[in-house]
Amino acid sequence: MKANNKTNNRSARPTRIERFIPIVFWLRRYTHEDLHGDLTAGIITAIMLVPQGMAFAILAGLPAQVGLYASVLPPIVYALLGTSRTLAVGPVSVAAIMVAQALSDLPGSVDPLMAAVTLALIAGAVLLLMGLAGIGLVANFLSHPVLSGFIHAAVVLIVLNQLPTLTGIDVPVEWTISGLMNSVASGLATTHGITLLIGAASIALLLLAGGPVVRLLTRLGIPRRRAMIVSRAAPLLVVILSTLAVTLGNLHFVATVGTIPQGLPMPTLALPETQLAMELLPAAILIGVVGYVESVSIAITLANRRRQHIDANQELIALGAANLAGGISAGMPVAGGFSRTMVNFSAGAHTQLAAIITAVLVAAVALFFTPLLETLPKSALAAIIIVAVSRLIDPRAIVNTWRFDRVDGLVLLATALGVLAIGIEPGLAIGIALSLVSFVVRAARPHVAVMGRIRGTEHFRNVRRHKVETWPQLLFLRVDENLTFANAAFLESLVSNKLASRGDIHHVILVLASVNSIDSTALEALERLAESSREAEVTLHLSDVKGPVMDQLERSKLLKAIEPGQVFLSAHQAAEALR
């Protein structure tokens, strides 16, 4: 909490330059204490990132070093431009599986690395343009159930995809759940004993370090903070132990990462071929937008804890630039990773200097230590991936969504099944389409209350829930929903039928207290209603019209069409005037 207050004291308004290059804002206020936290967090995150980066690159169907390259320049660019002080940008599992699926659709003649670079460049350009145009709201179309359904399905795909590597089965990659299961089943007999052993031992080590070991160490009196380091270093331990096992045991029949070129590639901008770019465009947009939505949601949560500011639009620019940086440095698409960011945050990161330190350390590995990784078995990396993604599974979230809202629950399931059965892009498309449809369906049958006045007061309430006074010639209707094309016909036929069934009504007062907007379909319906009611000697009135809605109506013919009907400030005023 001490650190928080510190941060508060420094949270003055950023200047113009500081708004566009947020790092200037922090560096100007940088303290010794910040450096301590950033250094620790930077080192811990680097220990986690090196094996994860390579693993995610392999998951994406790319050479292991691509994951290292994507962990250097992109986080540095994000550090300069991003508004989150703790988001850890780099290769992430979900983007990796999306890259893998996009690559699998391409003809064999296309170089996977070139395709990955193209994906990163397009995703970056799209996010950057969205940010510059200020249309970040496009990302809103990815609702929580769609995202949750997608991520759970992606985890299943990733695990199935890594099973062959983990067990040494030699089967072709498949992209639908049925294809994957078939190929895994058919190759089961070819399981490679030693490979499987390494994989299983790695998983066991990672799972033990994830909880039991930490609990044991804290029980032995070691501070929890220090004990957690063991858990975070577990992937590195797996890398070291499995590499040693292969080298010392001379297990040359186990599939390993192989030669990794030493050094870092010079940044070069290779403009992608038009045809390839067009083919990859939908995948690239989804990779960019999914990464953005996930990153911002993590960033906001963490910023909120320290009362820091996140500018969603600036995040588009920063993540867009980070992906472009990934593209020009022979990397892959990047985003803010959930678990890595949490580790970075809880290890004490105060600013993006932590991320820069991490990047420098990863660069050092790429420059000097890659020869040591040649005999790193792929099954160990598969184990790291499987354990990492399994933490994204949250069955309680699914149950809660289902319980809270059946429609959202169905959208979640449909997205997950779509992604598993027919692929990531069509699955996401189905989910987004269903989200949109559910939006309309929800608004289609709004709650409508017939109202009366609580005797002796000015308050109007639902006649069904309260004892109220009513007047036979007046009908007060309150619609609890914005008036749109989704419910215009419903409303029109509701009023029309109320009039048909109660011949004594002479005034209908629509109470618009809950109406925040009216679209042209609803306006048309109200105009028709006003005109046709008049012939039946019924006058339409409005009451409790909100300011912005009134501004809208003044641009329409409705106020003229309801004449001699009026607009009353409240239902009470209407009752006084009309009864």
Add this chain to the structure above:
Amino acid sequence: MKANNKTNNRSARPTRIERFIPIVFWLRRYTHEDLHGDLTAGIITAIMLVPQGMAFAILAGLPAQVGLYASVLPPIVYALLGTSRTLAVGPVSVAAIMVAQALSDLPGSVDPLMAAVTLALIAGAVLLLMGLAGIGLVANFLSHPVLSGFIHAAVVLIVLNQLPTLTGIDVPVEWTISGLMNSVASGLATTHGITLLIGAASIALLLLAGGPVVRLLTRLGIPRRRAMIVSRAAPLLVVILSTLAVTLGNLHFVATVGTIPQGLPMPTLALPETQLAMELLPAAILIGVVGYVESVSIAITLANRRRQHIDANQELIALGAANLAGGISAGMPVAGGFSRTMVNFSAGAHTQLAAIITAVLVAAVALFFTPLLETLPKSALAAIIIVAVSRLIDPRAIVNTWRFDRVDGLVLLATALGVLAIGIEPGLAIGIALSLVSFVVRAARPHVAVMGRIRGTEHFRNVRRHKVETWPQLLFLRVDENLTFANAAFLESLVSNKLASRGDIHHVILVLASVNSIDSTALEALERLAESSREAEVTLHLSDVKGPVMDQLERSKLLKAIEPGQVFLSAHQAAEALR
């Protein structure tokens, strides 16, 4: 008004049988006066329907008699089942052009009549099923701007489509605006003088009868009601005069309707081929739904004028059955026609007996008078179509839509351009998709007010608009929109940034007076907000939560997540408790 009161007195609640077969309800209460009106209206509508029916069949690319067949059984079936007493069901121009476009996509080997029958059967079955399942709200997806954009584009397509027939140019049918214009332009030199003369004279006669003649007659002292009959008989007059001209002038080089078989086809149910049915399915659904939406909108408007009841779901069943009747009687898809219904209504129709009389008269024409129509020139029918559809054009409606709401204006234009440039089905699909997107975009940046209390009262108002008292440690926020995936991220980042910029806030009170529903994405955002705020020593509270929303929240973790935050009945109560 007298008739209206009559109707009122008779508007008892329908019995169960009367609800399913509404004609029973009217017939039980049928009066002598009703018969007088129905007889007049039935005859006048028949006079209008015979030439229109044939014209719309030719527009659809079908033999002229199909239009007559579609004017007999379908309106009788609707009369039995429909809840509108004045809707005139039969061939309509918009459905005709949709049929024409659907037929043009089929291979040449398919019999157009069989395809039209298939369209009618599928459209009917779809509407009937929707009605039986009670899911009429599917029709809501066709918003006013989409429908208006579509109809205006359809009118342009129809007029261009009929120009060759009107002028005698012999060019192939084209379905995009550019194709149509090219083919008309290239064939211009082949214009057939006499054909054009007949067409132009017909248009002139129809236009004159539509207004000037009526005005002249009323000025000469003839009652307006009787003068209007001239206007309504004009199409029949065009048919008689042009047929006589061709016969007496021996103009056998003018394209005529040709031999029309005498009699009516026996109803037969020819189940459509599966492959053809699948190909026509999207077109059939659109034809059914567009026809339904148009019909119900007319029906509600007219019912409202006489305080009659329209049951939207029963309308689905009735129009579905009418289309099935069209399908089994060698007809084409049908709907309630706008202009014909208006004529029927204003000619005094009280019940659907008028429609039955019309149908009997059309049947008589088909049985006995078709030989007289053999030399009816097609250009005269083209003139009737062009004048009829030009009445659907309403530039003021377009301007009003644009003025009232830019987004809806853009949806209208995009639909119209889509229909013209790439075709009816994709154009409508674009329009519907944009409607859905606009729905989300509208909700994306809700109006949010920071609130304070008007001194000495319990009322809270926007601090920007009113002089109010506020408390530094309390932040009252009222969101004027339902909380959904469209604005969850906006809201989260808004609150988060308010907290970052005002370090003294300790309580955030979300005033949910305008919130009618919360979806799971928004719920997730609120839960994250509550948890992350707590770490920054800020408590989240809710106030003015509506009943249905509270029911929702009680199924969620939110009320637990905001603890020690509370749910207050009003902002005033929150202020009293927290300040």
